[in-house]
Amino acid sequence: MSAEDFRIVAEDESLSCQDSVLEIKKYKAHYEAIMKEQKILKDGIDNNNYYAKEFKQRAYEKKVSSEEENNKRSKTIQREKEKCRAVLEENTKLQNEIQKMREEMQRLDCKNSNLKKQTEISTAVPERKVVFRGNTQEGAHAVSFDVNPRIVYPMEGGTALITFEEKDVAQKILNLKDHSVQLGDCTITVQAKPIQFLVPSYVEMETQVCPRRILVSNLPKEEPEERVLDKLDIHFSRSRNGGGEVEDREMLHDSGTVVITFIDDKIAKGLSDKQDHDVEFGKKKHKVKVTPFLNGEISQMKICNSECTRTVLLTGIPDIMDKDNLQDNLEIHFQKSANGGGEVEGIIYNPLGHTALALFDEDSPPDNQSES
Template sequence: MSDEDFSLVSNHGEPLSSELTQIAKIRKDIEKYQESYEQALTDQNELKKARDHLQVMTEQFSQRSSKIRNTMLEEETDRDKGLDLDKERLATMQAEEKRLLGDIEEMQAELNHMDELNRQLKLQTQVTTAVPERRVVFTGVTGAGSCSFDMKPQIQYPMEGGTALVTFEDEEVAQKILSMKYHDVKLGECCIRLEAKPVQLLMPSHIEMETHVCNRRVLVSNLPKNSEEERLLDKLELYFSKRRNGGGEVDSSEMMHDSGNVVITFVEDSVAKGLTSKETYNVELFGKKNKLKVTPFLNGEITKLQTRMSESRRTVQLVGIPDIMEEDNMQDNLEIHFQKSSNGGGEVDAFVYNPLGKTTLAVFEEDCPESS
């Protein structure tokens, strides 16, 4: 061998140190790639965890979506059911509203009828003869408590134009005419339609009076019947005006036609008391002696009056009568029509017709049944 220095070479003739350097570099690259691989594995695990988490969230979201969808379907179903119920309620309320409107119309018609009735009653209350005046004779008997009087009321009923009042002998006939309500009456070649209505009257039901003996009046009874009123009053005034007969100056005298007695009013207060203390007097009237009775006269004042509504059972009011013929002819035709049983009528006791444009007061008295 030569004494010259030698060095390790590669198979290719390159120096070995260079290869070592390259190996070291490769090793570093391997380490670097190893780190990158490990980092990639770590990232892969994290991505897997993230994917698993997303899958869980997706499943939960799907469940929640399904739950919400079912809830929305249930709510929609309930809403549809509620809408159907609301429609039914609306239909029921509309039917109830229609019924109430009908009731309101009926009540309005009834109110109009009551207003008309109230108007007629106001007219009746303006008539002063609702309670007739009665003369009362004191018989000398006294006692505690109150006394009662049997009074027959006399009511004046205002009739409007174009109406008639018909009173039947039979109550059933009047009620039948009212139940038929409308009546077609033939007048020659034309025909009119009338409406039958009941007659409502305001009647006294309870009357309280305060009475006291009049100091200036006396009641003379037991008078001769069928005597001329004016001559009778003159003779009584002449007799009771004389002092020797216990009388005095006469202010007035009045015949009470319902009883046939006479009320004499004196100027002085003491005369009446003196005459009633003797009570009987023999007076010559028309050539004959008469034993007259002189009693105190009571003045009365109404302190309490109660009234009630009463419907005439035998009288019917006919309204809507046109002015197409003379009054007498119209009354005769109407009375004939309602006398016929074929028209639902019967025997007529009284008939009053008031044409259009006129006002008439019809007088009603208490309907006393005939004694058998």
Template structure:
């Protein structure tokens, strides 16, 4: 710097005091700048921290949105599967409803058939009945109340003896071998064996009303052929509600007559009217009753082996004399208590070489 430059500086500014004042002034300004710089640094750091937190929140929010989006699609798939299951269940329910409706219709048909048969049963011919004795065992409600008839083929050289008391038959069986005297120290040996029969134990039947047959009851006492002819003439005429008769038959058990028509539309009209006046002679009219005829078909038939309680089979009887005489000797022998016997209700002997069929019927005695 030249001397000229110093010469133009004011004198009062070149003093030490002035310089010191200027330094202090600049120091104050410097301190203020440092303070502002620190504040700016703090503010910068805070902004960076806020920016970092914002960035973290942003990333977290983005992850949450992504997770929610993934869960949303998963929920949609789950709901689709649930909807498909519900559709399948709905289809199954519809099939079940259709099955139940079919079963209901079938049951309704059976109900109507049973109702029709019940109505027919109420219209069956009246028959007077009277109490005779107890035939049903109350302790055995599952028993079968049937009138059993069994044909028993007898072998040659055998006899059947039925005693009045069961205990006698059991005693004869327990003794097994019996020495029967024929007179003059002559005797035969007969072996006692139980009689085993195959009898019904359970029967199921289907019954239905015949569309072409009717049962005519409440008939007058007339000759069978004449009775059938009069009924065929009457019910063969359309003016009497009848039609062409295919067959007629008298029932031996009830005395009623079963008439079969060729046309299926005849029977119902006669049954609906029920009571008909039939002429069985000049001026001799009689009111008969026409009711449905039930056809029966066995669906299930079970049998069991039954041992006769009062009947004994004797085997090994030789043909040593006439059949009648030998049967009398057997009866006499087994009537004596000394021989283990008792009162004989029936006896049947089948000689060697002969063929005899024994008929067994249901025992109506109280103990049976």
């Protein structure tokens, strides 16, 4: 190879090396651009991952918050529903109470109307003459009517009722229970037992004015009963006297009054409003008083057990002598203080095989107590 050829080859190699360097630099620059682009892409991916993570976290928190809010809203709605239900129930209850109150008011109005009718009359009780005898009693300001008790007690055979003047004596006899009574040559044993009754302790009555009856009082005492009834019948059956057709008339002997019943229920009120009526008895007139007749029924009654404090029941009495002698011997025995007895106020003996009805009246208060 000649020198010129070597030079050409060398120049070619030199040019080839320069091209390679340039190409390397080119690739290096391209690589660096790629690396820079990759870094930018990596940074973008990292940023996207970060924001994705933040988004997920915020989405989760938002979901939890939304669920909590929904739960709170559901609970609030449930509470409001319960309040509405309670209000509806309370409203229904109040409506029922209002209805009951209306019914009660109607009942009270009706009762008030009846009471008003009763207050318009002077009295429906037969007139009785009263007198003040100088006695007083605590609580006399309380107006009341007393009902005297009258109890009919059926006595068994072989028993006796004995009433002592002092209740302490009766209690002593009851405490001893068995008593040996000497009857001539023989002795009998009787048992002392208390007398108990079921008596009313509280009575409430509903009364109303009868539209067809009147009560006539202040009747002439000297006239026979049949004549009084006939004259009243004639007088009150006449329309000019404000009367009408009479259906029935009845004498109430315990009060000395007459009940007259009319066929028409519009007659009684006019007669009772006038009150005083002059009725002809032969050649003279007598002023009678007409008041409404009250019908009544017991609406409430309470009973309690009541024990006679001065009366003792004697049982187990054999029929060994006549009634009067046996009764006298019993009274003598229980009058003696040695036998635990005392002063006897009353005694009745009912032999075996016989029946008797004992009447118990109100026990009179002692003389040292004041009464009205």
